[in-house]
Amino acid sequence: MMLSFIAAEYPHAFSIDRVRAVPAVLALVALSVAIIIGRRTARPRLAAGATAFLQMTLFTLLGVVLAYALAAKSGLLWDDRLAAADRMIGFNWPVILALLDKFPTAIWVLGLAYHSLTVQMIVVIVALSSLSKFDVLRTTVCAAILSGFVTILISGLTPAMGNLFDPSHYQHLWPSVAWLEQGLITGLRDGSHKVLDLTMLMGIVSFPSFHATLAAIFIWSFRAIPRLTVPGAAWAVLTILATPIFGGHYGADVIMGLILAPPAIIFAQRLTRRRPSPRPLTSALSALGPLDRQGRH
Template sequence: MSFLAAQYHHRFTVDPIRAAPAVASLAALGIALAIGRYTARPRLAAGATAFLQMTLFTLLGVVLAYALAANSGRLWDARLAAADRAIGFNWPVLLAVLDKCPSAIWLFGLAYHSLTLQMIVVIVALSGRGKVDTLRTMVCAAILSGFVTILISGLTPAMGNLFDPSRYGHLWPSIAWLEQGLISGLRDGSLRVLDLTMLMGIVSFPSFHATLAAIFIWAFGAMPRVALPGRAWAILTIIATPVFGGHYGVDVIMGLILAPPAIIAARHLTRRRQPSRPMGSALPA
């Protein structure tokens, strides 16, 4: 509904051939869910449900972000950069220091680009261990916070914290640097046919990468054996987000702030209600 409203003035169409892999993935997850339910395998059903919900949200959420970007007004980059300077982020200095550490670049770069893998690991681990309540809460929190970040980004559009990688010896191009043409095409109207195999996140403020990693930190806490490495992995992702995602520092800070209320709201929404006890039954003799 949000997407339909957002694209009222700018009609998007979907390339049907390019949509086939997404449709096939959703169908496969739906089949896995049905098998899990009808064969009484609750862990399979829980995992398939989580993957199905996250896949649907990714498709709809990214397309909604595109529609909002096509309708957005003036860019907020100057204000976000000023906010970074006000709280002490000196990006030229930080980038120059990081460029001298190729091993750190690889470590942080792989951590940043592994967010989807982290989601897969968390869903498989929680469903495999029967932590269904935690899994439900995590998925709900991810969808709630993702929806909020997309809506906020529609009001505060930005190209991102751009830096030219050709000026450095080892730094990788950030996602924001690679997506400049995509955002420009959405804003000037030259891009209106969507390729569902090439959907890219374009949200700058707040950083959903940071929010999702923070939610994973909470979720890993339900699995003591993997909590330490899992949380360290997510923390590295958060630290890497400004450079490799092309985010401002305030993007990441706001993304982290969104995570706790999203988890609290999700716990309330996914809380299982116990059936009320019939009057007069199970009373002590």
């Protein structure tokens, strides 16, 4: 991802606000220290949890700035094509938005679910590491990073402003993330946004929806946490349903995001599978016993 960022960033020449980069650096240092403490004090759950958080933090930082760099070099917007795909599928967004605006309680539930994806990640990592479900934790983090990387690369080829709607036309609906990010995307595309504030990194990927992909991965992860299997899955499903509205995504974005989740999990399982190391010859011989070593059976 770093190499992809360097290639995509040249010659746009982003700069980083050093003062605002301090919190991110401190977080990385703190997590690194936690990993060292966990390993040196034989606390594998602490080491595993800190490692997962460190990997996801690095992925977030690199992923967002890579998405920025790709947006700065992207071509024509794909909004017309994505909107046309939604119409073919049957998504009539004006009707859906008008209907949802009549149910403020549903808006709050879906809105909170959408904006809680980071909380879901924290819950998954803490629960899996606490239960020593290290294989599931490795697969979850790997699948999240792999699918996120693929999502960012695809978005660079299919840039879009998002499924925008004016919140002032509705009584209860909140402004979507896409609505709030219009200025950022425009600034990246015209070259006026060149300073990266690491405390205010915003996801700008439209197609595919990484929100949907990550929520689907969490549904798989919650299966390994007995007390959270059902409520966790319900939480993630609400997040997926809320993604088109509060993320400003097209239906096609969400569908493609869901399609990416299963192969990401399968590939991550293979990539993170722990293979037993071959036993040394001396260990194998000692396991045979003295009679066997003399060739008597």
